[in-house]
Amino acid sequence: MTFTGLAADELEARGGGWTAREIRQQPAMWVATEQLIQALRPHVEAFLAPLMAHTDLRVVLTGAGSSDYIGRSLVPDLLAGLSRRVEAIATTDLVVGGGQLLQRDVPTLLVSFARSGNSPESVAATEIAETYLAQCRHLIVTCNGDGALYRRHHGRPGSLVALLPEATHDRGFAMTSSFTSMALAARRLLLPDQPVDVARIGAAADLVSADHGGSLAAAAGGGFRRVVYLGSRGLAGIADEAALKLLELTDGEIVAMAQTPLGFRHGPKTFVDGETLVVLFLSNDPQARRYELDVAREIAGDGIAGRLLVLAGQGHGLDGLGADLLPGLDGASDAELSFPYLTWAQAFALGRSLALGRTPDNPSRTGAVNRVVQGVTIYPEPGRA
Structure with a gap:
């Protein structure tokens, strides 16, 4: 990064090489993401058309941490552009309280964001939605073709998966190009008539x-x-x-x-x-x-x-x-x-x-937080085991 005054080799030595590169690569990733979404367009239209025919459709944007904030950033424009009910509900909330947050008889599109797709809540949230909803479809936006979420939904009836360019699967601890590329992808998937000048x-x-x-x-x-x-x-x-x-x-x-x-x-x-x-x-x-x-x-x-x-x-x-x-x-x-x-x-x-002398690619000195969340136990839904 130019403003740090550090050359690439010094950034590497100080543990910030991946994070710096992934911030700088974002404009190229936005171009690649736009091209990918355009190639997916016929499949997207065929998938979304019957859903949008439901005037009572509920669109739930979900993810954890940064992936949850993608949804929060999109809600106002999606509400205005889709003229449907749109909400952001974190996977962490769906796992704990899906029975309260989901409405069985309301047709629902669950839009899941996940960099790796390996966080325990990612797959669990989609399964909980299927447990509680009579009509549930999935739009998966992810950066990892080897992730559990991708494997669960790729090629599955009722699911459409947008797998973003491999380079968006950030190697650094913090989500950077993965966040902005998934945000762009979802916007272009759901609001095709609102172009973004990449x-x-x-x-x-x-x-x-x-x-x-x-x-x-x-x-x-x-x-x-x-x-x-x-x-x-x-x-x-x-x-x-x-x-x-x-x-x-x-x-x-x-x-x-x-x-x-x-x-x-x-x-x-x-x-x-x-x-x-x-x-x-x-x-x-x-x-x-x-x-x-x-x-x-x-x-x-x-x-x-x-x-x-x-x-x-x-x-x-x-x-x-x-x-x-x-x-x-x-x-x-x-x-x-x-x-x-x-x-x-x-x-x-x-x-x-x-x-501050931290190592941005892996900043946690204690190991208390990880790039992919660990230590989560998913329990069976009460009465539905």
Whole structure:
């Protein structure tokens, strides 16, 4: 990564080579993912058409950790674009409470996101859905053709599997290119009439990785002990993921929080002190932007936070707010903004990890957390063993 000032061999030596490469490769992975989805299009249309004929169709987006946040980031656009009921429910919630969360007589499309597909909850959630639902279909978006989830659903009636390019199966601990590629794939699978300009977002992400605006180096070297990510609508899910990336790659040494800008006022703002960096993912939507800029001005006026950084695709209204305006995104949708915004957060987390002497490819010093979750026992559903 250019902003770290480290050559590739030094990144390798410091345990960050895979993470750095996987952040930088994202624009190429987005192009490859778009091509893959276009090739799948006839199969997707045949699979989805009978489902979308149900006006009472329920679409449930599921995954664990980062994979759950993919769903959260997609819900607002899918609600508007599909005119169907759409919810994000984590696999970890479905495993514990599927009987409460699933409605037997409501036709349901379960959209599962999984980098490896080997987390115990991944397959269990699909099986629990089949246990409780009279009509259940599966759309699987995964990066691993050897994973248990892929093997369970590939070629199976009632399931459609989108296997993403092998390089998206990140080798680093933290999900980076896997997250953004699965998010892009699901968006293009379910909202085919809403194109994503992969050339534009790729160019913006490349500029972010090269620290075109200088905000990465300044933030990563600022010594902040707390970070707050703020985002509205679909960008709220991106804020969730950004906070998790920082927690993961710094092994919990930097405390991170995600909130919506308006929700931040309702208590969570007490988190802020002089060692806090507040990062706002600013919307291009005019209405959302009004509210977000009000909050940004309030934070700047308080003078409590160590620094406020506003990442933006449009330049108006940013005076005095310490903004990093990302070039070429003036007309971008919030969905398109999410990709370079998250690239910034990934690169920042990598920089802080290295600055703290951590090894980003495997940051857990105690081994308490693993790349693929371990130690989960799946118990039979009561009365359904």
